[in-house]
Amino acid sequence: MGGTIMTIANLPAIRAHRPAWNKGRVFGQKRPLIPKQVWAVRAQLEIAENHRALALFNLAIDSSLAVAIW
Numbered sequence: 001m002g003g004t005i006m007t008i009a010n011l012p013a014i015r016a017h018r019p020a021w022n023k024g025r026v027f028g029q030k031r032p033l034i035p036k037q038v039w040a041v042r043a044q045l046e047i048a049e050n051h052r053a054l055a056l057f058n059l060a061i062d063s064s065l066a067v068a069i070w
Contacts, residue, residue: 033041038061045054 041057042054045057
C-alpha cells in the first residue's frame, strides 16, 4: 500500500474585525417586571396610541412571559 500522504496548508486564523456586541455587558436571565413597571409600560403605550405594541405586551403579560409573581 504505497499511498501518498496529502498535506493540508495551514489556514490563517479567523479573527473578528470588531469586538463582540455584548462584551462587558451583563447577560443571562433578567429580573421579572414588577406590577408598577407593567402598568407604567401600559400607560406609555396607551398615551402613544401604539395599539399593536400594547396588544403584544398584554399578550406577553397574560401568558406570564415577563411578570413577577403577584
